[in-house]
Each structure stands twice: as structure tokens, then as C-alpha cells.
Amino acid sequence: MTAALNSSTKRALDLGPAVELISKEEGHRQPLAPEFVSAEDFSPLEVAYDFGRIRREDIEAGPNNIWRYKKLLPVPSNVEEIPNTEPGCTRLVKADRLAKALGVKNLWVKDDTGNPTHSFKDRVVAVALAAAREFGFDTLACPSTGNLANAVAAAAARAGWQSVVLIPSSLERAKVLTTAVYDGNLIAVDGNYDDVNRLATQLAAENETWAFVNVNVRPYYSEGSKTLAFEVAEQLGWRLPEQIVVPIASGSQLTKVDKGFREFGQLGLVEETPYKVFGAQATGCSPVSTAFRNGHDVVQPVKPDTIARSLAIGNPADGPYVLDTVGRTGGAIEDVSDEEVVEGIRLLARTEGIFTETAGGVTVATAKKLIETGKLDPEAETVLLITGDGLKTLDAIEGRVGPKATVPPSADAVRKALES
């Protein structure tokens, strides 16, 4: 129990519907606290709720961001009044041209590039910030190589908090700039991402006033991904899709999307219609896909080697739970080559005008493969989660796309270039 927690418990802790933490393996219960592993069974801790009654009308009357779902999240009752980044309510695009290209009937793209720092990480960080404030923290921290660094630095700036963002010193200049501009404590660490991650876990244990969003407040943070499922269901007109394709990094997002659909069903907000959850990985980092293919229920760690760096977690914490979810819902997991990732990016851009980062290319290319191999039903309504922005991974298309022609400034020259 940290000093931060002790000081905050002088007033009543308000995390809305959240009542306890519960261990994932054996269901041990403990009070809400900034802790992430059960001391009883060493499994991850999850938030347990007492939801009460939640009606569609209450959600619809809420703000145009994730706080419309506050009664399903571990956040204070007045969360929308406290400065935060207000992510969510991004577009769900009816993707008829992509559907035609892929040979499916009914396809939607959830375009999460519209978030404040242009990835789904704004959702999880906003929930982490709201919960961390209740626990009495005043510094938001993370290890990251990109999207999470942007989201944490931006959210802390907006809240007037300190931030500590740890990155490998080899990170590309663009990702450094887009984090550093928020003027938090950006620390470059001489080492690879694994070194940075280990350092973060150590620092989280030693620094009682630092909320490491993906370490000590991870149970709260990860709940933010449920809002992707909530929005998809609400935007479809309060119903569940039949199939959804989700990229896998740690695997948390995929399990939380499933949790979101189940909660909506259990609360009677949607009919509990069956749905299948599909997972997408890059072949260069495909430990969960490999386990699925081999019928294993444990995940063998790998050393990542792929351009889809935002998915490059070689030892995914929620890998086994992903296998459970995909198995239970009747889905599948596939992986695609870097070449296919680039083709996925270009296909989505060409057909729907959405420019996604490499992770989105993985999702599109995997959907294509799942259709071609008959695992994804082309007749069933399908949603693809596009969770990040192409502007952050320009390297992936560098040298692949460019002007059709370079011409002198004459109308004739333009016409000739277009005819060629």
C-alpha cells in the first residue's frame, strides 16, 4: 500500500461503479488500489463492478466522448468535469469500397485516428489519469516507443500534472518530437524497449507518487479499451456486430473489447447476439498467432522483428486470455508479412480515404487473409479496429508511393501525364 493511496483514502475513494479488484486466475478479491498483480495467485488484477441499472438514454444524454460510458468505467462520478483529454466518439465508417475489394458483404471501419493524439491510447490513458487522480497521484508515467508516449505526455499536460516518459534513446526523431513538445519529463534510455520496460517496473515500485499507466494502474488503464466496443455497439444502433478484427500487442485491447460487448449484453443495453473475435499480428512478432495455430494455451515469447512497431511486444501479458477469448467466441488469429502490412495500409487509404499506421495495416491485411482462408465469414457483418495514424509511421510507405509524374507548369503537360 503506497503513501499516495494512504493520503487519498482520507476522503472516500470515488471510482464510480468500481468496487474491488479481482484476480484473473482464481478470483481473489481485494480493495481498490494502485496494484496490478494478485499477491494470492500472481495473476493480473481486474476491476470488479457493481453497475446498477444503466439505460441507453443516460448514455445518449452524456458528452460526445468516452465519459458518456462513465457508469461502466473505474472513474469518478464527476469525471467529465475534471480536465482530461476527452477522447472517443470517433467515426464508425461504413466501408463499402473496402468491403468490395475484400469480397465481404457488410463491413465497418472504426477509425480511432480521430482521437486527441491520434491513437486508441488516448482512451486508456484518460481512464488511467482519472483513476490515478483518485488515488492521490500527481505524476503520469510510462515506458513507450510511440503512441503511448504521445498520449501520456499530452494528458499530463492537459491535467497540469508532471509526466515521466521513458523511451529507448534510439527512437526516431519524429516520435521524440511529438512527445517532447508537451514539455513533460521525457527521458531517453540507452537500451532497447525491454530495458526501458524493466526500468519502468522498478521505478513504479520505488516511486509512490508516480502512476505508471501500464504498470501500477494497469487494471484501470486497460478498462479504457472497453469504450471501443461500447462505441461500436452504440454506433451500430445498439447492437453487436457478428465479427470483429482486433490487432494484438499485449492482447489487452482484444480481451477488453470482448468484455465491453459482454457487459453491454449483460446490462440489457444490446441483445446478447453471438459474435466472433479475431486477432491480428505481424508475422515478425506473432507469438499469439503461433500459439493459436499450434493449439497451445500458453504463449512462447519471441524477439520482435517487424515494421509494425506499435504491436511489437514479444511477450504479450494477455496472450493466454486472447487465446481464451478467440476460442470461446469461435474466432481465429492470423499474422501477415511486413509486405502485406504495407499493402493493407495502401488498400485502406485507396478505398476509404483513411491513412492508418502499420498496426492498422496489420488489421486490414489480416482480415484479407482470414477471408481468403475461409475463417472469416464474408456474409457476416464485420468491424475492423483501426487504432492508430499513418502520419506517425511514414517510413512504412516511404519509397512505395509518390507523385504520378513531375511536369513543367503547363496544362498540356498535366493532361499528358494523366493519359500516360
Next chain:
Amino acid sequence: MTAALNSSTKRALDLGPAVELISKEEGHRQPLAPEFVSAEDFSPLEVAYDFGRIRREDIEAGPNNIWRYKKLLPVPSNVEEIPNTEPGCTRLVKADRLAKALGVKNLWVKDDTGNPTHSFKDRVVAVALAAAREFGFDTLACPSTGNLANAVAAAAARAGWQSVVLIPSSLERAKVLTTAVYDGNLIAVDGNYDDVNRLATQLAAENETWAFVNVNVRPYYSEGSKTLAFEVAEQLGWRLPEQIVVPIASGSQLTKVDKGFREFGQLGLVEETPYKVFGAQATGCSPVSTAFRNGHDVVQPVKPDTIARSLAIGNPADGPYVLDTVGRTGGAIEDVSDEEVVEGIRLLARTEGIFTETAGGVTVATAKKLIETGKLDPEAETVLLITGDGLKTLDAIEGRVGPKATVPPSADAVRKALES
């Protein structure tokens, strides 16, 4: 009258509430057509409407994008059913930390980086596409150096149209990539932006099936900017702010924001409370600010030299109308140095977690200057329009921001770096 128009008039033209075009200077009226200059008085043509009755409830029941305002735009009645980019309904952020830094009481930031291609250009292009489709066009075109190129190429891809985007061949690689990825006809022209612009006007006159969004369908295109005003007023709870600061490129956006506020007032959607419109320019391209300072009602063209390239229009078409609007509402126009632009970008990022492009830096820095010089009332409620994304102009902060320190992978080293 073009062949495109002739073929489309075989069925009834549906541009919703739009009834005619009207010349800005002498009010000559003519039928709706893809034309932009009055043959009578050579002044720009604007859309004239017959709005009928519009209620708040109808707007609130509409989609979560600009088509909720379709009854105030020159677009078909079923516009939301036709593939388009669905921009709008971006965040209006209560900016208390920026307010404190600037010494004002009540400040809001309209963050338009959440649009599909991360600038306000998605709004105007979506309206241009919708209108152009009614006129029978099948190709969307523009001359551009950045945001407009992205928006046109993306919207055309989504609609399944051809696009022709003309850029100077010297354009930065990143801007080329983010347009080329949508796989339209991107043509690099050996010449500067003025050469490209002239070429576009010539091509628009010669190609009857090309809708140049900012040339032959400009009257429709420019109406899209009104949606910024509509959203601000609706998001404030159906009322007008007292002051608004708008960046000036061609000047169209500023005049249309004013038009949007006036239309909302005339239709009884908001109370017609007074408001002042302020204009922001970079000193390196400040023809309108210079005219305002000197009390002129014409604008002397300049040769742009500023890092705020998305505002670098040396001969702004709507300059005189900007002077009218600012004068009528009791606002002012100021300009700021490139150094101040960068400080403006950093101030907004540091206080509100919003990373804007150079144009947004111009707006923030100009607001600061207007407050310091007593032109903007610190007691009055103020809105800043942030119209584009920092990810597209990383050069502006290159060398200015970076990690606080680079350290070996040890907790001690991190702590020491933070204490220093």
C-alpha cells in the same frame, strides 16, 4: 455553363436549402452552377438560401458530424447517405490552463485536428464533394501545398472518385507521402505555389468534368467553414462566444465563421448577442494585418516568407471581406513572428496537451499579442480556432524540443536526471 452541369440538370438539382448564387459586390443573382465569379460585377459568387424553419432538436437528432447542419449547407437532402469523409463534431476544449497563462478569464479551444485528415480542410472538401456530385462531376481536384491536398485525395478515395492534386515539386517528402498514399493522380509541378495555382485555374476552365474545390466549386466549398461556427455555438450550449480568433490564409474561413454565427442568430437558433471576430497572421505573410493596421480597405499583395506555410497566401482573395467583418464586429487583426509562432505551438501543447501545426501557433501567439495590447478583452469569453495538426509541420519544432536527458538504464540515473 459546362457539359457536366448540362447532364446533371436532366434530373432536378438538389442542393438542399441553396437556391441561387449571388454576387458579393452588387448582389446579382444567377442559377446554382459550378461558377465562382459573377459575369456582371466580377465579384465572388456566394450561395443564397431559403432556409425555412430549422430547430435545435432537428440538428441534435442528426449525425455526429457536419451533416447535422445539412439544412444550412449547399448539399443534397440525403447527403449523409452518400460516401464522404464525415468530418466535424471535433472537441471544444475548456482551456483553463492556457487561459491562466494568457491572463484571460474564460477560454475555449476548438481543436479541429480530430478531423479525418487532421485539419479543417476536411469540412470544406466534404461540402465541395457533395455539391460537385450534384453537378455531375466525377473528379475532385485542387492546387495545394499540404492540408488541402490530404483532404481532397482522401475524400476522393472514399467516394470512389478520381482526384487530381497539383503540388509544387519542391514540397517536403512527408506532405507528398501523406497525399500520395490515397492513390489519386498526384502531379508535381516544377514551379512555385503561384505557378501551380495559375495552372489550376487554367485547367478548371478547360476540364468540364473536374471539380477544382477551391476554384470552380469554391462558393460551395467555402460554406463548409460555417460548420466551425455552428459547432462552437452548439457546443457552448446554443449561444455565441463574445470573442473568436481565426487564422487568415485566403480569409474565407474568417468571413464564413462570422456568416455561421449570423445565420444561427437569424434563424433563432441562438440569441443574437454581440461578438467580435479577430484575425491572426504570420508577420512573414501579413497583408491583411498590414491593411488593418494602416486603415486601408484594400489589401496589398506580398511575397510570403514564413514557417506558417498553410497560411502563406500573399494575395488573399477574401482579404477585403475580412477587413469588413473585423471592422463591423469591433475586432482586430494582428501578426506574429515565426519565433512567436513556435512559442505559440509550445504554449498550447504544454498547457492543454494539443499539438497544433504552425497555423495554430499563429492563432495562439496572436491571441497573446491581442491580450497584451489590450485589443482582446481578458474578461470576455473567447474561442481560439485551432485548424491543423502539429504532426504535419514537425520542422517547426525540430531542434527546439527534445528529451530532458539521455541516461543509462538505471533507476538512479533517471532520478538524477529528473532532479537536475
